[in-house]
Amino acid sequence: MDFKSAKELLALCQQEQCSISEIMRRRECELFETTRDIVNHRMARVLEIMRSSATQPLKSPAKSMGGLIGGEAKKLSEHAGKGKSICGEVLHEAMMYAVAIAETNASMGLIVAAPTAGSAGVVPGLLLSLQNHYKISDDRLVDALFNAGAVGYLAMRNATVAGAVGGCQAEVGVAGAMAACATVELMGGTPEQGLGAGSTVLMNLLGLVCDPIGGLVEYPCQNRNAAGVANALVAAELALSGVQQLIPFDEMLDTMYTVGRGMPLELRETALAGCATTPSACALCGGH
Numbered sequence: 001m002d003f004k005s006a007k008e009l010l011a012l013c014q015q016e017q018c019s020i021s022e023i024m025r026r027r028e029c030e031l032f033e034t035t036r037d038i039v040n041h042r043m044a045r046v047l048e049i050m051r052s053s054a055t056q057p058l059k060s061p062a063k064s065m066g067g068l069i070g071g072e073a074k075k076l077s078e079h080a081g082k083g084k085s086i087c088g089e090v091l092h093e094a095m096m097y098a099v100a101i102a103e104t105n106a107s108m109g110l111i112v113a114a115p116t117a118g119s120a121g122v123v124p125g126l127l128l129s130l131q132n133h134y135k136i137s138d139d140r141l142v143d144a145l146f147n148a149g150a151v152g153y154l155a156m157r158n159a160t161v162a163g164a165v166g167g168c169q170a171e172v173g174v175a176g177a178m179a180a181c182a183t184v185e186l187m188g189g190t191p192e193q194g195l196g197a198g199s200t201v202l203m204n205l206l207g208l209v210c211d212p213i214g215g216l217v218e219y220p221c222q223n224r225n226a227a228g229v230a231n232a233l234v235a236a237e238l239a240l241s242g243v244q245q246l247i248p249f250d251e252m253l254d255t256m257y258t259v260g261r262g263m264p265l266e267l268r269e270t271a272l273a274g275c276a277t278t279p280s281a282c283a284l285c286g287g288h
Helices: 006-016 020-032 036-059 072-081 089-106 122-134 138-158 172-186 191-204 221-240 249-262 279-284
Strands: none
Touching: 006 020, 006 138, 006 191, 006 249, 020 036, 020 138, 020 172, 020 191, 036 072, 036 089, 036 122, 036 138, 072 089, 089 122, 089 221, 122 138, 122 172, 122 221, 138 172, 138 191, 138 249, 172 191, 172 221, 191 221, 191 249
8 A cells, every 4th residue: 555656646546446544544553563553543633633722721821931932812702702703713713723732832832743843733623623613523534634634744754854954944834735635535526636735735835945033943933834824725625626727746746846945045944044144133133
């Protein structure tokens, strides 16, 4: 059940007449020489951690270690409670969860790197919101996480998920691709549509730099997690509506990697350019 590319993954889906999540689950069983029950249990634990990290800051906001963020998720929750949200319920709640997970991460809480700590809010943010609004079971959400895992595996195998190598396009971009593909499957789309949505996400964020203020995974990382769920939702909606993605996922992943490696060092997690070197950012860091 192993696959080295999206093309091979789609061929397996067609051959076995099953979903991306099922192929990934079988791969995990073979790789670790274990049973479906065990891999499902492990993924259910992943979901449990994701849910906790998304909801805890809504109850007890905590200031980040660097002091740059903290309490943003609760503000979003209160904003929606006043009936002032302009994004719609699914997107607003997805943003809220994504922002909350960024707070949990920055305050040294337990999170699931999906695929990285800096982009950990995108996948669970969108999936948990969809669960709430479409009454989706935990078992189906576990399936969606196997799907997301397949996309993340391809990115790690054939490109990068590290901001220091490929910029934020490799972190929030890949997280968004994972979330979009998983969403498509969750909402009844085909494997081809899912990977098409993943390609669209990477296309939309192509060239996004990694420029954390003070070198901390706090800001603008938190805002980009919120933008990541919006991008994933847009890409999934396009795919589910039948809009064709003209560039296959494998090619877009290669392109993302090439663009990332071509970025100046200053724009790859070094805090030597971009948002990190604005006057306001420097003032927040004591002028350094």
